[in-house]
Amino acid sequence: MVDLNKRSFFNFTLKDILTIISSVAIPIALAIYTAIGSQQQKAQAEKKQKFDFEQLTQLRQQTLYDEFLNNIYKLDKDGYLNDTKNPWAFANAYYRAAHRQWDTILVDVEQRI
Template sequence: MVDFNKRSFWNFTFKEILAIISSVAIPIALAIYTSIGSAQQKQQAEKKQQFDFAQSRELRQQTLYDEFINNIYKLDKDGYLNDTKNPWAFANAYYRAAHRQWDTIRKADVIQFLKEKQLIGRNNCTNGCKTTKLDDIIRLNELNFDKVHLVSETGILNKLNLQCTSFEQVSMSNAEFTSVNLNGASFDGARLDNVKFVDSSLLCASFIGANLTGAHFSNSNLSGVKMTEDQIKQAYF
């Protein structure tokens, strides 16, 4: 004989359990879904914020660069870059004001621009050593070039021309020169700890009083370089 009371009891209990589970599980599932959605939205918002910040920073850097190039163009047009305007106060004021705000990429780009326009490295170092005594229009001394990378676009095929450039008393910690012509360049009094010279030419370059702790000279021409025994012990060759 079937016990209907017991069967009814278990059916009721099962439904009740399902109701309880449903009443608890659905809010939990919704809470988890909402939490995941909120986390994803927050993550997307953070990524967008980082992207917008990077874009804003890049735009700022490019604006500073363009303004400097424009100022130099105006000075040149008005004759303020002629030798008669030595010590070229306006040009150096524009340069130093912008330099302090540039990132390492712009600092490297501007060095190449200055060399191409003969505003730095004006002396003749065609044969390696300096044969003239011209003052640079733009002075790089006492500025910060830490972590700047100066690299030839074509590698050893055509070295980046920075010969005769004066980097005296600059800070170039962890900077890198790859396939660069630095013949006759001066690094006197500079901070060059952990700097790397790779596949570069340093004929007659001067390092008088420079800090070369941890500096690396890899496959670079050092003929006629001015360097003390103590400095040689500081660096790697």
């Protein structure tokens, strides 16, 4: 059997070399593990942020659409969409307001991408 304490390379025994390698390898392995974990967490956070932004955008669009339909329904219910009154003045104003807000939503989405 070979005695590990007596074999030497450049005045280091095999036991010394293994000790040095193990003392260096553990911090390197921990650093690599930490870096990989950090990158995965960052990727998951970005993915979650993108999903949340898409959900928020869809909610804003749906809210805008619902408000527009509600306003048009109120105009119709109050008789503003008949031929005796200026039927499209209010409807066009509501449409233009909704369209401006919709454009703002789309610009926000394009800027995020």
